Amino acid sequence: MIRGVGVSPGIAYAPAVILEWTFPDVPDRSVAPGEVEREVRRLNEAVVAVVATLNRLRERVLERAGLEESRIFEAQIMMVQDADFLDGVIHLIRENNLSAETAYEFKALELRAAWGGTANVRLRERLADLLATQLRVLRHLMGQSDDELFGLRDHKHVIIVAHEIYPGLTVQFDRDQLLGLVSEEGTRTSHAAILAHSLGIPCVMGATGAVARIRGGTMVLLDGTTGSILLEPTVAELEAAQLMAARRHKLELQLEAATQQPAVTPDGHTITLMGNVDLPDEIETAVRHGAQGVGLLRTEFMVTGRAHLPSEDEQLEYFRRVTFAFGSAPIVIRTYDLGGDKFPAAFDAPSEANPFLGWRSIRVCLDQPEIFRPQLRAILRAAADRSIQIMLPLVTRVEEVVRAREILAEESDDLARAGIRAAKDVPVGVMVETPAAVVMADRLAKVSAFFSVGTNDLTQYTLAVDRGNAHLASRFNPHDPAILRMLSQVLETGRRYNVPVSVCGEMASEPLHAVLLLGLGFTTLSVAPPALPLLKWLVRTVPMETARRAAAEALEAPGPDAVTEILREALKPVLDLRLIDTQGPLPGRGSGASLLP
Ligand code: PEP
Ligand code: MG
Numbered sequence: 001m002i003r004g005v006g007v008s009p010g011i012a013y014a015p016a017v018i019l020e021w022t023f024p025d026v027p028d029r030s031v032a033p034g035e036v037e038r039e040v041r042r043l044n045e046a047v048v049a050v051v052a053t054l055n056r057l058r059e060r061v062l063e064r065a066g067l068e069e070s071r072i073f074e075a076q077i078m079m080v081q082d083a084d085f086l087d088g089v090i091h092l093i094r095e096n097n098l099s100a101e102t103a104y105e106f107k108a109l110e111l112r113a114a115w116g117g118t119a120n121v122r123l124r125e126r127l128a129d130l131l132a133t134q135l136r137v138l139r140h141l142m143g144q145s146d147d148e149l150f151g152l153r154d155h156k157h158v159i160i161v162a163h164e165i166y167p168g169l170t171v172q173f174d175r176d177q178l179l180g181l182v183s184e185e186g187t188r189t190s191h192a193a194i195l196a197h198s199l200g201i202p203c204v205m206g207a208t209g210a211v212a213r214i215r216g217g218t219m220v221l222l223d224g225t226t227g228s229i230l231l232e233p234t235v236a237e238l239e240a241a242q243l244m245a246a247r248r249h250k251l252e253l254q255l256e257a258a259t260q261q262p263a264v265t266p267d268g269h270t271i272t273l274m275g276n277v278d279l280p281d282e283i284e285t286a287v288r289h290g291a292q293g294v295g296l297l298r299t300e301f302m303v304t305g306r307a308h309l310p311s312e313d314e315q316l317e318y319f320r321r322v323t324f325a326f327g328s329a330p331i332v333i334r335t336y337d338l339g340g341d342k343f344p345a346a347f348d349a350p351s352e353a354n355p356f357l358g359w360r361s362i363r364v365c366l367d368q369p370e371i372f373r374p375q376l377r378a379i380l381r382a383a384a385d386r387s388i389q390i391m392l393p394l395v396t397r398v399e400e401v402v403r404a405r406e407i408l409a410e411e412s413d414d415l416a417r418a419g420i421r422a423a424k425d426v427p428v429g430v431m432v433e434t435p436a437a438v439v440m441a442d443r444l445a446k447v448s449a450f451f452s453v454g455t456n457d458l459t460q461y462t463l464a465v466d467r468g469n470a471h472l473a474s475r476f477n478p479h480d481p482a483i484l485r486m487l488s489q490v491l492e493t494g495r496r497y498n499v500p501v502s503v504c505g506e507m508a509s510e511p512l513h514a515v516l517l518l519g520l521g522f523t524t525l526s527v528a529p530p531a532l533p534l535l536k537w538l539v540r541t542v543p544m545e546t547a548r549r550a551a552a553e554a555l556e557a558p559g560p561d562a563v564t565e566i567l568r569e570a571l572k573p574v575l576d577l578r579l580i581d582t583q584g585p586l587p588g589r590g591s592g593a594s595l596l597p
Contacts, residue, residue, distance in 0.1 A: 002214075004182065004207030006227035007193035011245050012159055012180030012202040013238065016220045018211060019162040019169070023135060024142045029099040039093050043086070043100040046140040050080050053136065057168050064171060065198040072129070072167050072191045080133045085111060101141040108134045128190050132166035159220045163211050167191040170199060180222045182210050182229060204229055251579050255533040259290055263536050269544040271518065273535055274329075274526040276504060280318070283325045285529040290536065293329030295452065295526020296391070296504040297322060299375070300342050307346050309371060315378035323386040330387040332452065332504075332526075333379055334431065335404075336371065337361045337393040356466070361394035366403055376411045383423035390428045391452055396436040401447045404428065433457035433505070438486045445497035451490060452526070455505025459483055477560040478507035479516060484555055484563070491521050502526060511538050511580050512567050518544065519551025534580075541575050 031039055058073035085107060092103040112134070115127050139145065159180040160169065170181065170192055181196055186205035196203035202224030214220065214231060221230040221241055225248070230237055263271045274295035275286030286294065302310040302318065310318075323331050339360020343349040352358035365372035379390055392404055405428050415422040430437065430444050433454030437444060441451065455478045460467040462482055465475045477483075487503070494501035502524035507513045509531035515538065517525060527535055550570035554563045571577060 002207050002210055002229040002231070004204040004210070004227045004229065005188065006203075006223065006225045007186070007188045007190075007205045008181075008196040008201060008203035009225040009248075010180075010200065010202035011221070011223050011241050013219070013221045013233070013241070014157040014159045014179040015155070016161045016182075016214045016216060016218045017155055017158045018214065018216045019160050019165075021135065021162070021166075024139055024144055026101050026105040026138065026142065029102050030097045031099055033097055036094055036097055039098070039100040039103075040090050042141065043089060043093070043104065046100070046137050047080055047086065049140055050133065050136045051077055054080065054133075054168075057171060061171050061195070065195065069195055069198050072195065075126070076129050076133050076167075079130055080137065101138060104134075104138060104141060108138070126191075128164060128166060128186065128192060131164065132168060135166075159222060161210050161214050161220070165190075165192040165196075165203075165205070167195050170195045170201060175199065175201070180204075180220070180224070182207050182214070182220070182222060184208055184210050247576075247579055251537075255537050258537040258540055259533050261536070261540065263539045265518075265539055265542065265544045265547075267543045267545055269518075270523070271539045272502075272524040273532060273539070274332075274502075274524065275529045275532065276509075276526050277322065277529070280321070282529050283322060286532070287325055289529055289532035291326070291329075291529065291532060293326055293387075294322060294331045295502060295524065297331055297333045299334060299336055300338065303336065303338060303344050304342050306344050309344050309347075309374070312374040312378045312381075315375055316381050319378060319382035319388070320386075323382060323388065328387060330389060332389045332391050332429070334391045334393055335362070335375055336365055338364050338371075356460070362392050362400050362404065363394070366400060366407075369407060372404075372407060373411055376408050377415060377422070379426060380408070380412055380415055380422040381420065383426045384421045388423070388426055389449065390426050391431055392428065393431045393454070394433060394457070395430045395444065396434050396440075398440065398443050398447060401428065401430055401444065405447065431504075432490050432501075433461070435462050435486070438490055441490050441493040442497065445493060445499045448499055451494055451499055451501045453487060453490060453501065453503045453505060455483065455487075455503060455507035458486065458505065459507075462486060478505065478510075479513055479554070479563045479567075480560045481555060481557050481563060483507075484516065484520065484551070487517070487522075488520050488555060500524070509535070511535065512571070514538060515542055515547050515567060515571065516551050516554055516563070518542070519547030519549070519554075521551075538575075542571065543574065546570055546574055 054073050054077045058070050061073060062070040089103045089107045092098055092106060093100060112130065115130060155177070157177060157179050159182060160178065161182045163183065164185040165181055165183040178201060181201060181203040183205050184207055186192060190205065193203060193205060202222055204222050204224055204227050207229055210229065219232050221233040221238065223241065263273050265271070272292050274293045275291030276296040277283055277286055277294050278298045279301050302315065319333060339355060339358060350359060379388060382388055392401060395401060408426065408428065412422065412424055427449035429450035429452060430448045431454045432438055432441065432451045434457065456467055459465065459476060459478045463475065463480060465472045467476060491501050501522065503517055503522050504526040506528065508517055508525040509527040511534055514525060514535055525535065550567055553566045557563045557566060568577060
């Protein structure tokens with residue numbers, strides 16, 4: 001078995017075809033001065049030919065997937081025609097008497113290095129599109145086919161295995177011919193993954209070593225949900241895959257039905273399910289899946305990879321966009337959680353030995369009010385006619401909350417003096433994501449409108465496990481009794497001081513973990529938008545009584561493995577655990593190990 005990341009769901013079984021569509025070896029070739037203009041012409045002709053190919057692909061995608069998807073190729077056409085880039089190549093040809101392909105490759109390498117090295121995630125994600133266009137032009141100039149399917153079209157059924165899958169590949173086959181895709185590179189957000197998803201082609205990416213381990217003609221069984229790839233599966237494995245597909249279908253129907261229904265447990269307890277929004281394009285999914293507001297609006301995307309901080313007006317526009325999308329439902333805006341590599345490019349951030357224990361989050365905001373104040377002003381202005389709350393991340397001391405509220409009051413006065421429409425005040429809550437905040441919750445309660453538990457950081461700091469370290473993934477257990485006891489303690493303190501407590505960490509997006517949270521007494525969970533339907537279904541399936549008993553027992557358990565066992569035993573009578581098993585990792589889930597093997 002090879003493991004990757006499932007990026008487009010579904011099960012496929014077919015012979016593998018290895019796609020080797022790679023950058024050609026370009027020799028360093030000079031030309032005689034009299035031939036220079038011919039090389040420039042060749043370059044221009046190659047560009048025209050590649051644009052024609054991309055236009056054909058664009059039209060095919062428009063027909064088969066839709067307008068939004070076809071824009072992928074508009075973007076690629078713009079990349080191929082980029083005037084600055086082509087001027088650079090032509091300049092090199094003329095100055096150094098180089099052949100078109102030698103000059104093109106030189107400039108192409110330069111550009112790839114710049115894109116690959118940037119901190120801008122979006123730009124790095126588009127690297128595959130850039131590679132695809134450069135490959136086409138270079139192969140054309142070298143007299144090789146710029147068609148990645150060259151020689152592959154005759155296969156009846158195929159699962160294509162490649163180092164990297166470019167978006168063009170997915171649309172050129174007929175759906176009944178191309179049954180699945182496997183690649184070593186790529187992520188859920190690559191354009192090739194998005195296209196495979198739109199076209200309904202099961203796809204697994206990030207399958208390290210796939211090209212070396214899978215020979216052409218090998219029978220492959222891939223699961224685009226869980227990311228598993230089985231080579232030469234047995235009859236029993238094939239039957240198990242079919243059964244899995246049937247179960248998934250059943251669950252999908254149930255989830256679809258649940259989206260329209262209220263989040264009420266079978267024994268009548270109402271739960272509020274909100275969405276965590278990290279990027280603007282998640283707003284739509286959250287709304288579609290019935291999120292009752294945003295329990296965590298992350299604001300870092302406005303900063304990362306950019307040269308400057310966003311202006312107050314830019315932030316206001318985004319906050320308005322989010323609030324309008326959710327009508328009167330509450331929006332919890334988290335102030336900048338900057339730190340590590342999350343700074344604007346021009347920002348002179350210190351290099352630190354332990355960035356997660358370093359100058360980040362509320363510490364940065366309080367030390368650099370010129371970053372903090374415009375954000376607070378934008379929030380106050382957006383809150384003039386909408387239900388908005390402010391949430392402060394990584395709080396470890398009461399003074400931090402007090403100071404943040406003072407700054408907020410100063411900005412509110414300033415806006416009033418200037419006659420700018422804004423809310424007079426906005427409730428300020430605290431993210432409980434450090435052990436210090438848990439222990440000091442009774443003091444924090446006096447200055448906080450609400451608590452929201454960030455289980456990702458709380459788990460990391462409590463269990464001393466780096467949340468981003470894949471080697472420690474099996475130790476990153478939010479269901480460890482140490483964390484459950486902290487959660488219970490915060491709830492208790494919240495009750496005593498009349499401060500509402502919710503959870504916005506990824507723990508709430510993991511179905512079985514969510515059962516524990518409900519059982520502990522949390523009635524508001526904010527989760528990754530793709531997890532909302534499953535969570536709603538879970539709430540409607542598991543009686544609160546069952547969840548409570550499991551949570552009470554888990555609090556007394558000696559360790560996380562025992563908690564897993566308690567949960568499985570408790571849930572067996574009320575739901576088919578295999579139904580959840582079939583789900584695979586949900587996008588947006590933390591690095592925490594699933595409770596299910
Ligand atoms: C958390 O720490 O649980 C959390 C929700 O915040 P983030 O994942 O953005 O650190
Ligand atoms: Mg956090």
